[in-house]
Amino acid sequence: MSGGTDGSGRDDRLHGERRIPAPRAPADDRAYLPAPPVVPQLSHKVLTSLLGAWALAACSAEETAAVEEHLTSCAPCADEALRLRDAVGLLHTDGSLDLDPMLRARVLESCLSRRPARIPVPSWAAPYDTETARLDALLRDIGSPEWHAPVRLKWFDGERQTGRKTTVAGVIGHLTAVDGLVSTALGLDDPLGCGDKPLSPTERTETYWSAAYRPPTRAVREPWRDQSHTLVRTVSFAGRSVSELSVPYGDFALPLTDSLLERAFECWVHAGDIADAVDYPYEPPAAAHLHRMIDLAVRLLPATLAGRRRAGLAGAARHLVTAGSPGRSLHLEVEGRGGGDWYIALDSPAAVGSPGHTVAQVALDGVEFCRLVAGHVPPVEAAAGQEGDREAISDVLFAAASLSRL
Amino acid sequence: MAKDAPPRWDRRMQQRLTRGEAAALGELYDRFAPLVHSQAHRMLDDEDAADLVTREVFHFVWENPGAYDPKQGSMRSWVAWLTHRRSVQRLRGTHGADGAGTGHRDALAAPADGSGADRQEADGPRTDSPDALAAPADGSGADARERELEHLVRRATVAARADYIVASMPAPLRAALELAYVQRRDYRQTAADLGVTGEEARRRLRLGLQLLATANTHPQAGSSPPGYGHTP
Numbered sequence: 137m138s139g140g141t142d143g144s145g146r147d148d149r150l151h152g153e154r155r156i157p158a159p160r161a162p163a164d165d166r167a168y169l170p171a172p173p174v175v176p177q178l179s180h181k182v183l184t185s186l187l188g189a190w191a192l193a194a195c196s197a198e199e200t201a202a203v204e205e206h207l208t209s210c211a212p213c214a215d216e217a218l219r220l221r222d223a224v225g226l227l228h229t230d231g232s233l234d235l236d237p238m239l240r241a242r243v244l245e246s247c248l249s250r251r252p253a254r255i256p257v258p259s260w261a262a263p264y265d266t267e268t269a270r271l272d273a274l275l276r277d278i279g280s281p282e283w284h285a286p287v288r289l290k291w292f293d294g295e296r297q298t299g300r301k302t303t304v305a306g307v308i309g310h311l312t313a314v315d316g317l318v319s320t321a322l323g324l325d326d327p328l329g330c331g332d333k334p335l336s337p338t339e340r341t342e343t344y345w346s347a348a349y350r351p352p353t354r355a356v357r358e359p360w361r362d363q364s365h366t367l368v369r370t371v372s373f374a375g376r377s378v379s380e381l382s383v384p385y386g387d388f389a390l391p392l393t394d395s396l397l398e399r400a401f402e403c404w405v406h407a408g409d410i411a412d413a414v415d416y417p418y419e420p421p422a423a424a425h426l427h428r429m430i431d432l433a434v435r436l437l438p439a440t441l442a443g444r445r446r447a448g449l450a451g452a453a454r455h456l457v458t459a460g461s462p463g464r465s466l467h468l469e470v471e472g473r474g475g476g477d478w479y480i481a482l483d484s485p486a487a488v489g490s491p492g493h494t495v496a497q498v499a500l501d502g503v504e505f506c507r508l509v510a511g512h513v514p515p516v517e518a519a520a521g522q523e524g525d526r527e528a529i530s531d532v533l534f535a536a537a538s539l540s541r542l
Numbered sequence: 543m544a545k546d547a548p549p550r551w552d553r554r555m556q557q558r559l560t561r562g563e564a565a566a567l568g569e570l571y572d573r574f575a576p577l578v579h580s581q582a583h584r585m586l587d588d589e590d591a592a593d594l595v596t597r598e599v600f601h602f603v604w605e606n607p608g609a610y611d612p613k614q615g616s617m618r619s620w621v622a623w624l625t626h627r628r629s630v631q632r633l634r635g636t637h638g639a640d641g642a643g644t645g646h647r648d649a650l651a652a653p654a655d656g657s658g659a660d661r662q663e664a665d666g667p668r669t670d671s672p673d674a675l676a677a678p679a680d681g682s683g684a685d686a687r688e689r690e691l692e693h694l695v696r697r698a699t700v701a702a703r704a705d706y707i708v709a710s711m712p713a714p715l716r717a718a719l720e721l722a723y724v725q726r727r728d729y730r731q732t733a734a735d736l737g738v739t740g741e742e743a744r745r746r747l748r749l750g751l752q753l754l755a756t757a758n759t760h761p762q763a764g765s766s767p768p769g770y771g772h773t774p
Contacts, residue, residue, distance in 0.1 A: 188748030189729040194722040223755040226704035227723045243597050247604040254562030369565040
């Protein structure tokens with residue numbers, strides 16, 4: 137430090153630039169400045185403690201003046217002040233730059249092509265691995281208050297759209313509770329704790345929510361992420377031996393491969409809910425993964441249709457079809473990302489969908505179809521091109537929406 | 543997520559990577575990719591180059607998990623060190639070639655001529671190509687360029703060290719700095735936001751800046767982010 141000796145006049149306290157040393161200006165240049173702040177008498181200890189706040193321009197005008205006066209006469213403090221102010225120059229406001237979520241797949245893929253994994257992640261677990269990682273990246277970027285942003289979960293209860301209010305943290309709790317079904321089926325710890333726990337996703341979620349003695353916070357992120365990492369790791373080690381394992385959901389069950397795909401779908405759908413709530417963009421899954429999610433929904437449709445028929449919510453079967461034979465079919469043409477052609481058997485889950493027996497055709501975008509399946513768009517509003525048997529079309533669209541739940 | 547991974551996590555991760563577990567690679571990426579990418583971006587100021595460094599660092603870790611020595615520091619600090627090393631190599635490679643035609647200029651700034659030539663060059667895996675380091679005919683020009691390059695590397699290094707220090711400092715200090723710097727809160731408002739006394743807020747701001755100031759302590763070109771190996 138040099139030049140501290142010429143800064144003894146009160147004028148220097150006013151120097152706004154906070155350079156060290158403050159260049160001395162002629163007193164008559166200062167006439168336009170407001171009245172100088174009253175310099176409080178502060179102890180050396182307090183003045184020293186203010187150096188950080190001073191360097192960040194985060195103290196009052198009086199304190200700033202007191203610190204700057206002090207710096208003219210205290211070399212150690214002046215020295216530290218200079219270092220701290222230089223340190224402020226190293227801070228920057230652009231925060232963590234958004235990491236392209238698609239970079240993960242590219243990096244992992246190129247790593248694995250250079251050194252193949254001895255214990256690979258099964259291809260059927262890849263959508264779950266990818267979607268949980270994408271959601272986690274979104275969660276990493278949101279601030280503490282945003283975890284309490286309201287989210288309205290929507291689904292189709294079979295006849296109409298319904299919903300349930302929660303928060304961003306509550307959504308993660310929901311995902312944790314339902315992913316726990318897969319954990320339990322694999323013999324891992326149940327996030328709901330020990331003892332007999334319900335199997336239906338809705339009841340599990342309500343149990344999880346009501347067990348929390350206060351509203352969930354961002355603290356839910358780590359248990360959710362740990363569980364998803366553990367699931368991917370466990371199925372990687374178990375490999376093919378567990379792929380046919382049945383995961384019970386209460387009134388139905390899915391093989392593990394489909395169950396993880398269903399969890400990937402839910403993860404994406406709810407990540408979209410969260411992104412909407414905190415006003416972030418969120419992309420649909422990669423085309424190959426989206427295609428598999430659509431395929432799963434399509435495979436579940438005939439049984440759902442039969443269930444709705446038994447409940448009197450869908451038109452009666454027109455023909456008796458021998459199991460394994462082609463039957464009356466609806467041609468679902470999914471356009472865009474993840475798209476393809478599917479033929480959905482209309483009269484029996486045991487029948488085989490067939491292009492030769494098509495009685496109706498529905499064409500819609502892949503993401504729109506997923507929104508329908510997620511219960512985010514009512515069947516009558518789904519933007520779908522339609523042709524042929526109107527009852528068949530309506531039955532299939534309603535059945536698709538009925539795949540949704542809390 | 544824990545900023546300072548316990549050594550147990552580091553050792554277990556190393557074992558899993560050595561075993562060739564793809565799931566471990568995914569977890570490694572999830573934990574460290576934001577650090578690697580932001581550090582590379584801070585040093586190279588180029589999105590594509592940062593993507594490429596990210597890829598190269600994970601390649602290296604996946605192919606050489608045994609190169610990590612837990613005695614030298616955390617896996618996080620090792621990964622930061624690898625990122626720094628790779629970014630410096632890219633800086634040297636890119637600007638060694640680039641300087642030949644464009645003379646002296648601050649290579650961290652956007653190209654003044656708007657050609658964006660160095661941006662495009664950063665796309666390819668070309669860092670170690672002989673051309674990049676070819677000496678020009680004029681010896682004094684080479685010296686000046688070398689000095690400029692060292693200055694650039696030093697600045698990028700300090701910036702990367704600073705980011706690493708901020709990311710690794712205790713959360714209460716980081717939170718105080720963010721409130722005061724990013725959100726322009728004065729220390730009394732910062733104290734109120736954090737639910738602490740004004741005295742404590744002052745202490746945190748000063749301590750946080752003292753830690754950050756160590757990024758400037760040894761700004762040699764070759765020095766890496768703190769925490770791994772023989773760094774100060």
